[in-house]
Amino acid sequence: MALLRVRMTPSNQSSAGQNSADQSTADRRYPLVLAVCGASAQVLALRSLQLLLEAGEAVDLIISRGAFEVWRAELGLLLPVAPAEQEKLLRERCGTSAGSLRCYRWNDQAAAPASGSYRTRGMLILPATMGTVGRVAAGIATDLIERCADVHLKEARPLVIAPREMPWNLIHLRNLTALAEAGARIAPPIPAWYHQPESLGDMVDFLVARTLDLFGYELGELRRWQGPIGSPQRPVAGAQRP
Secondary structure, three states: OOOOOOOOHHHHHHHHHHHHHHHHHHHOOOOEEEEEEOOOOHHHHHHHHHHHHHHOEEEEEEEEEHHHHHHHHHHHOOOOOOHHHHHHHHHHHOOOOEEEEEEEEEOOOOOHHHOOOOOEEEEEEEEEEEEHHHHHHOOOOOOOOHHHHHHHHHOOOOEEEEOOOOOOHHHHHHHHHHHHOOOOOOOOOOOOOOOOOOOOOOOOOHHHHHHHOOOOOOOOOOOOOOOOOOOOOOOOOOOOOO
C-alpha cells in the first residue's frame, strides 16, 4: 500500500495552522462537561461552576449519585434529582443567570454527552473518586460520568481528572498511569502558597483557576508566579511556627 506523503510548503503550513486555530476557536463554543463524583472537596466543583457561568461559558453538569450526600454534608445543600430543578437551585446558589447550564441525571446514558457525535470543549472530573478512576481506566461505564469519560478518551478530546483522595496506593497509581497513557490529564487539587492566600476562599479560587487553565479558560484574577520576590523572609528567633 502506497503511503500518502504531504510536503509542508509555506502555503499549506499556513493553511494547517489556520485550520488548527479555527478548530481551537470552534471548540471554545462548545460546553465543558463538568462531572462531580462523591469525593470530598465539593466546594471546588461549585466554585468552578460559578466562575464558568459568570464568565458566560456553557456547562454540561453531571453529579454522581454518591455526590448528593457529600453536597449535603459539606455545603449544606440538598440537591434535587430532576435536572430542571437542579439547574434552578444551582443558579440560585451561584447567584448568576449568565452562561448556559444543562444538568443530567447520573444514570442517563442516553443523554447527549454520552455520544461521540456530541461536541464538547472537554471534560473535567472534579473531584474524582478512585472508584471512578478505576472503572474509567478499565473501560467500564456504569453511569453517565464514566461513559462521558470513555467518549472523551476515544474522541481524543481534553479529559482532566482531579483525584482528591489520598494517600494513593499502587492500584490507584497504576489506574492513573493508564489514564494518562490513554490521553487524560491528571490534575490533583494541590495548593500553593506563593500567591499568599489570606483565606480558604483564596485557596479554592487558586485551585479552580489552575485546573480550568488546562482548558484555556481565563476566569477572574489569579496571582501567577513571576519569579523570586526579593530575599526570602527568615523566621525571627523564638517566633512561634504556625
